[in-house]
Amino acid sequence: MDSIKQLSPSVLSFVGDAVYTLLVRSALADKSRPSGALHDMAVEFVSATSQAAAFEKIRDSLTEEELEIFNRGRNFHTNNTPKSARPADYHTATGLECVFGFLHLSGKTERIKELFDLITKEK
Numbered sequence: 728m729d730s731i732k733q734l735s736p737s738v739l740s741f742v743g744d745a746v747y748t749l750l751v752r753s754a755l756a757d758k759s760r761p762s763g764a765l766h767d768m769a770v771e772f773v774s775a776t777s778q779a780a781a782f783e784k785i786r787d788s789l790t791e792e793e794l795e796i797f798n799r800g801r802n803f804h805t806n807n808t809p810k811s812a813r814p815a816d817y818h819t820a821t822g823l824e825c826v827f828g829f830l831h832l833s834g835k836t837e838r839i840k841e842l843f844d845l846i847t848k849e850k
Contacts, residue, residue: 731832732796736803739796740821743828748773750827750843776813778820781846788845793826800825 751772755765771777782797789797801822830839 731829734829734832736800736821736825739828739832740800740803740824741828742831743824743826744773746827746831746839747778747824747843750839754843754847775816775820778823779816782819782823784848785842785845788842789826793829796829797822797826 748769751769752765755768755772758765758768760768799822801818803818803821803825826842827839830842
């Protein structure tokens with residue numbers, strides 16, 4: 728597990744982006760919509776703004792270790808902030824992706840499901 732914690736935030740967010748996207752697409756699979764509409768819904772759900780909002784839903788549920796990973800990702804500096812996202816949202820989204828990447832690489836599938844269920848839970 729320590730070797731996974733040592734991975735760069737860039738690698739963790741790379742993996743986490745794929746994990747998060749797959750979760751979103753799997754959740755949308757039961758919608759009766761054309762694939763183009765599903766794609767548009769998925770893109771909206773994985774936007775930096777949406778991921779920043781998702782983080783707020785799980786912030787209080789994260790463990791100390793998960794918060795540490797999040798903070799490493801959020802504080803990771805990159806020159807690739809998209810024009811469509813505020814820098815603060817982009818950094819928060821990167822931190823969220825790092826958490827999902829770390830959990831996936833650690834084999835914590837149930838924890839991933841638990842956090843994603845909190846994100847998608849209707850109020």
